[in-house]
Amino acid sequence: MxxxxxxxxxxxxxxxxxxxxxxxxxxxxxxxxxxxxxxxxxxxxxxxxxxxxxxxxxxxxxxxxxxxxxxxxxxxxxxxxxxxxxxxxxxxxxxxAGESAPATTGPSREVAPGVRHLIDAMTETPAYVVDAKYDVLAWNRLAVHFVGDLATVPTTDRNMIRWMFRRPDSDRHWDDPDMLRFVRSSIADLRAAYGRYPGDRSIEGLVTELLGTSPRFARFWADHEVEVRRRIMKRVPHPEFGPLEFECQMLHVADADQRIIVYVPEPGSPTQAVFRRLVDRVGQSPGA
Structure with missing residues (x-):
């Protein structure tokens, strides 16, 4: 045989x-x-x-x-x-082994050691890892200045989509065309994950929560846009250093269906100079 x-x-x-x-x-x-x-x-x-x-x-x-x-x-x-x-x-x-492969029931939350080493090696570039639901799973030292010190945040509340829609309607964030494109592309990517993981309670729970708490999210969700996130330009007002501009790159980790989000400034730009100044200020260890 x-x-x-x-x-x-x-x-x-x-x-x-x-x-x-x-x-x-x-x-x-x-x-x-x-x-x-x-x-x-x-x-x-x-x-x-x-x-x-x-x-x-x-x-x-x-x-x-x-x-x-x-x-x-x-x-x-x-x-x-x-x-x-x-x-x-x-x-x-x-x-x-003569068995049917188990179904993928939800987004993977296990970050491979190589992925952790990669983002930690990006000493002058903010980088963090999210799953298909946009839960932040790991981050490097410089990312703390943009996503906060997540070591002090419960793991159940480390979700980027939820953070976006906690901002009040009066926030100037919602008047920024670049930020709106970023938000809409994130929602389109979340809907793509919603389709890849039918019945996943975690994703369904997040969508149900936001549909009930954020009319703005409900309007975006009703558009049924579906798109896997790719690179996008971002402009972020920093409270100390003023406006920062960088390319937000999305590196896909195919086997885990995760994304490494990297903030890439133009070489020689004022934003790159700010990133280098921030490096010396970070004293915490990398997260997760």
Whole structure:
């Protein structure tokens, strides 16, 4: 049968090879384990994967040796988390194990270590990560000057869309054409996520809340504009340094359906000079 269990769809050879390859690509530090042990081969050890997945080392060894029982969906989900599989890899794991891939029920809130390292390395550029619902998940030091110190804000209230529509109608924010374009494009992107995740309670709850509290949001939502956010120019009045102008770039993290929002000033511009001055003022650690 070429390593395939008749009637079960389990491809033991491919499953074993896939697990070994995913294990070999990870370092202990990637999964929060100490890296002080000398290793003959790169990657995690079998017992480390078993520990992370919450299963016995014997059970995991049998999977890599093409033996043992058909893994359950719970076991596959645990392995996907332990091996830090992305969405496509997780779907493939389920397929070769003879199971249907689990549905994506809502926006991912897990920020990959590489994404965190990327925004932290942007020392002169404000950058933060949002999910498809526009919850802020991580931010760098300079972003604190624009989104606030979110370490002091409950995780349930770190939503950009909610912040936008808390501003009173008398706020000059609503008279700025650039800001209105930014708001409308964000709402269009939220509606796109609303379509990608039907039945997601978190997104539905946010939309229901804002429809009941903000007539302006209700008008924008009724337009049924759908658009995945892209770059846009922003002008922000800073209380100390005056108006700042920069390009708001949206970098998409495809496997997590997240966005890295980066404020990019023109080289040599007054805004770039302000960003560099702000760098020295930030003393807090990066968020989330």
């Amino acid at each position: 070429g390593g395939v269990d008749a009637g079960a769809g389990l491809r033991r050879d491919e499953l074993a090879a896939f697990l070994r390859s995913r294990r070999a690509r990870l370092r202990p530090l990637d999964v929060g384990l100490p890296d002080g042990i000398r290793r003959r081969t790169p990657g995690l050890r079998r017992q480390e994967v078993a520990q992370l997945a919450g299963m016995s080392i014997d059970y995991y060894i049998r999977l890599e040796q093409r033996r043992g029982p058909h893994p359950s969906r719970q076991v596959l989900m645990a392995l996907a988390r332990a091996l830090m599989l992305n969405r496509d890899e997780r779907a493939y794991l389920f397929q070769i």
